Amino acid sequence: MTAIVRIDDEVVDVAEFIRLLKLTGQFESLIEQVVRDKLTVHAAKKHGVQLSEDEIQQRADQFRRVRGLHRAADMNHFLDALGVSLDEFERFITDGLYQEKMLSNIGDPAEVEEYFSLNSPKFDAIEVSHMVLDSEGKAREMMSVLDDDPDSFAEMAREHSIAETRERGGVIGKVLRGSLKPDIEAKIFNADAGDLLGPFPSSDGSCYEIFAVTAKYPAALDEDVESEIRRRLREEWLLARAQEHVIEVR
Numbered sequence: 211m212t213a214i215v216r217i218d219d220e221v222v223d224v225a226e227f228i229r230l231l232k233l234t235g236q237f238e239s240l241i242e243q244v245v246r247d248k249l250t251v252h253a254a255k256k257h258g259v260q261l262s263e264d265e266i267q268q269r270a271d272q273f274r275r276v277r278g279l280h281r282a283a284d285m286n287h288f289l290d291a292l293g294v295s296l297d298e299f300e301r302f303i304t305d306g307l308y309q310e311k312m313l314s315n316i317g318d319p320a321e322v323e324e325y326f327s328l329n330s331p332k333f334d335a336i337e338v339s340h341m342v343l344d345s346e347g348k349a350r351e352m353m354s355v356l357d358d359d360p361d362s363f364a365e366m367a368r369e370h371s372i373a374e375t376r377e378r379g380g381v382i383g384k385v386l387r388g389s390l391k392p393d394i395e396a397k398i399f400n401a402d403a404g405d406l407l408g409p410f411p412s413s414d415g416s417c418y419e420i421f422a423v424t425a426k427y428p429a430a431l432d433e434d435v436e437s438e439i440r441r442r443l444r445e446e447w448l449l450a451r452a453q454e455h456v457i458e459v460r
Contacts (some may be wrong), residue, residue, distance in 0.1 A: 241459055249451045251305050254312035261307050269303050294393035316447045317440035323431065323441050330429040332387050333438070336399060337425035339363060339380040341371035342417050349409035356406055356420070363406075363422045372417065384427065386438065398423060 213221045231237035279285045289299055326333065342362070343349040352370065356363055364379030371380055387399060394410050401407055401423045407421035429435070 221252060240426065245452070245457060246448055247305065247309055247458070249448060250309045250312050252455070253451050255307035257312070259311045261304055261311070263449060265307060266300070266304055269307055273303065294321065313444055317443040320444060322436055324438045325443060326429075326431050333429040333431075333435045334399060334428075335384050335386050335427040336423055337384050337427070338382050338398060339367065340375065340382055340419055341367040341380045341423045342373040342419050343370060343385070343409070344372055344417050346409065346411070346418050352420060353409060356422075360404070360406060360422070365372070366375055380422075384425075384434075386435075394419075394421070409440065 212224045214224060214227050215222045230238065231240065274280065274285055277288065279288050290295065294302075341352070343352060347417055348370070352366060355366060364381070367373075367376050367380030370376075370457060373380070387395065389395070390398060394407075397407055398421055403425050405423045406420065407423070409418035410421075411418055
């Protein structure tokens with residue numbers, strides 16, 4: 211039994227730790243990140259990505275500076291406390307560099323432009339606010355109020371909405387397609403700026419949502435869209451790499 215922590219006579223071992231991660235819903239996301247990282251490192255080595263000794267040393271030095279480990283003895287004590295060897299630390303550093311270098315090759319400007327030209331409707335955006343009411347009656351009453359005075363949306367959201375966005379007047383902000391529930395999104399993206407939509411019931415009918423479309427932005431290859439396209443290209447690339455391996459979670 212490998213102990214992780216001891217509280218008096220009670221020991222939390224690796225098996226219990228993993229069980230807690232699974233029960234709290236954290237296990238899958240951690241495993242997914244580990245798999246993504248490993249797939250990227252495998253691909254980098256397969257494609258002949260090279261790392262120099264200077265790059266590795268600079269990254270290791272950066273790691274130590276950030277943590278205030280200025281002397282060799284400080285670093286040794288730090289690793290000993292973690293139960294990590296120098297070889298394991300160097301592998302951690304080199305794997306991080308492999309990942310960065312490999313992913314930097316995915317989504318170059320030409321790829322981004324091509325993806326945008328083929329998928330530009332996906333990058334239409336809207337600016338939207340919402341409020342959430344805890345009953346259909348309240349939601350319909352609010353719709354009547356807003357129909358008479360649409361400029362009061364922010365004030366009404368602060369006073370009556372049960373959503374976290376109430377503190378900022380219900381403002382969600384600028385969103386791309388795919389950011390909202392599909393059935394609602396289709397209606398909102400077909401609306402005009404200034405339109406009020408709803409109320410839409412939640413899946414369990416416990417609350418009702420009202421949206422106000424404040425602006426529409428036709429697809430444009432700006433900085434935000436470029437970043438999103440690179441993210442999508444990397445996700446597609448990782449999915450393709452996963453198909454090249456046998457991956458088992460135990």
